[in-house]
Amino acid sequence: MASEVQKNSLYIEQDPAGNIESGEIRKNLDDDGRVKRTGTVVTASAHIITAVIGSGVLSLAWAIAQLGWVAGPSVLIVFSFITYFTSTLLADCYRSPDPVTGKRNYTYMDVVRANLGGMKVQLCGLAQYVNLVGVSIGYTITASISMVAVKRSNCFHKHGHHVKCNTSNYPYMVIFASIQILLSQIPNFHTLSWLSIVAAVMSFSYASIGVGLAVAKAIGGGDDVRTTLTGVTVGVDVSGAEKVWRTFQAIGDIAFAYAFSTVLIEIQDTLKSSPPENKVMKRASFVGISTTTLFYVLCGCVGYAAFGNAAPGNFLTGFGFYEPFWLIDFANICIAVHLIGAYQVFCQPVYGFVEKWCSTRWPESKFLREERALDIPLYGIYYVNFFRLIWRTAYVIVTAVIAMIFPFFNDFLGLLGAASFYPLTVYFPIEMYISQAKIRRFSMTWIWLKVLSWACLIVSIVAAAGSIQGLAHDLQTFKPFKNED
Template identity: 55%
Template sequence: MAVEHSFQVASASCDDDGHPKRTGTLWSCVAHIITAVIGAGVLSLAWSTAQLGWIAGPVSLLCFAIITYISAFLLSDCYRSPDSITGTRNYSYMDAVRVNLGRKHTWFCGFLQYFSLYGTGVAYVITTATSMRAIQRSNCYHREGHQAACTYGDTFYMLLFGLIQIVMSQIPDFHNMEWLSIVAALMSFTYSFIGFGLGVAKVIENGKIMGSISGVPATNIADKLWLTFQALGDIAFAYPYSIIVLEIQDTLRSPPAENRTMKKASMAAIFITTFFYLCCGCFGYAAFGNATPGNLLTGFGFYEPYWLIDLANACIVLHLVGGYQIYSQPVFAFAERWFTKKFPNSGFVNNFYTIKLPLLPGFKWNLLRLCFRTAYVISTTIIAMVFPYFNQVLGLLGALNFWPLTIYFPVEMYFVQKKIGAWTKKWIVLRTFSFACFLVTVLGLIGSLEGLISAKLS
């Protein structure tokens, strides 16, 4: 009887896979998604809208929102296999690809996924340093006038952010990050709303809506095409969170079924982010027209009230502290699982130690986690210092990530999961959808590469 009772207690505290009970809810899931989606990308949307113009800009934002939801919808059904309700759990994107598509696809997916996650970390270092510098410049302009030089470098701020992330990276995993995601999501709402409000105020001050149907004019057709393609890449970076859908879904409790909660959370989060994206992108363009800065809150189209600019940039910094971890934790988990399997008897890899500080709960750490995560943060910081180009880096990462990880793999896994035959109506529709998104990726990649090379050479 004692043995049976202890087994029941253990079962009550564990899920069907033997892991501790997952406690994530619809709202914690929405917070994770918003933290992942509303990040560095929102700040480039006014510039992207300016390149595309008043029709193509808003339409592109809406199209990417729909594409992102379709991708999340397809992926959420791949969390369990072979059945999406009662099947075996796939804890990560790569697990789902391996189960549904096989080993070759898994290697290709893994390379793209972790490259994209790593690149996002680099982009967040650049963006955070830009916002830190903007706070200093804003105060300088307020004291000395808008024509003052007020030039400051990025390197110090990148190093400072790297030091903060070395500490934050010791958070064990996603399951210990709910509080961080909630704080980061609140920060993203705050600075998005400030950007929106400043744009509205500027439009009222101007007394008219700036901009045109065709967007910012260029000296020749080739330059216009490069900037248009780069704008598509920037929008592609701003939306998709497909590479961490399953990691987020793995935090959800059940019942109800995890895929149902994930679909509801995706719908809510994408609706909220699209509203803010349209407000920031459209009102930013309406406020500045052809002079729209590449980064809405750090490009100094707005100078006053300087304290509000400072607050917005401080919120960006706080948000990206959490956002960096959201995108880094899957890399940390993969690397640590690999080392654990490769070196099962290594104390360096497997021995954990507890640190107890006054008034704080005990904190577990090990040498592998400390060394690998520290080296990872240092490497992203160094690369950001070498390529500190905001719009170009975002566009390049968005283009690389968009089709293969957001469209191709989810569509292919959905075919396998739902046993959809070739040349059926659903197969033709999804194949056409995938090909159209592939063309967008190619265009965005071409434009962003051209912009990055031009910026480096200039």
């Protein structure tokens, strides 16, 4: 009976109308005819932490170094409040028109379609899915850098810090992609919770190691570490123009470090219907953003205290530390494992979008809908869909190939982040809240929401300018990598 229910449930997952009236099966369905959701505050918080805390947390010391002791922590706190506030607005839009009893919207595009409609739906989809694909490519590069850092750390320990110890990223990109091909067969967000929890634990681990090493370095002293209230000093550390561009980039890095709106609705769609999903999601957002802010402030401020104005872009993979080498190795392994989980969190909306579109386009196709049962030793029955297998494998391979062709793609990712941060994290949540709550035009609430929206637009433009300048500089200085083991 259990396997029969599972098989029927998989069918209903693809048929939201849920017209099966069997009482036995109906017990396993939600109000929309889909398989009953089981997500909780814990699983949603894990998804958020996995999505928000990336290895970029270790580069926040560099961002604080550009802004200084006053502006740096202040910008971190401000953007944590902005992100939490707009995430609560978006959480109320999961159901419409009523946030508790209204019709469910399964994706960000569905939410925009229900509340705003028109061309804004296409603009939302463009911003969201371009960003998600970009993140997939960026995570492939970043994970390979962490894997390479393990090999380099051992090389430095064995031969000394003066040795180049260069090695190719390409084999590690292939390893990362191979793992993702396997994990991409996880059907949807509903069955991804265990991976997000593992990834969240890994993010805590490497962030804690980074903070611990930075504290030890700051206490130990030794090097001439110089910090200031305003960050890197014009005429000493950088030129005036460099100071401006670096400030723009630092603000952008901090703003985008909090962005998880691209997957918020998909995360909310995993929650149980009681208590109301919007209340649980707001609680999970608070837990997730509070936790990440604590680690961001620690990594950024303690890292700046340890390295001063010379803070590296990433003090683990960039070798701000060489010893103890085994701890550096463990931290970089944690980064790689975290990115394995984070890749899946950001890919699931892309997988779901394509599979839903294809099912709508060819509703009678057996290739798209048929699930074949496989009896896997030590696991049990697993249902394989060949379309899902082929399409998701192809997606992972394509993103890995792009990562190999454009190893400086992470710099371009900053520009993608700048382009998507404002519409997805600020503009759409505010506009949908105004529409749903029927806030009167030119009322005080309307005015301050619009002021917040315009202020964040300016931040995005500034960050985009910084990203373009940084990308242009990297393209000018880029040289094809040579393997020098």
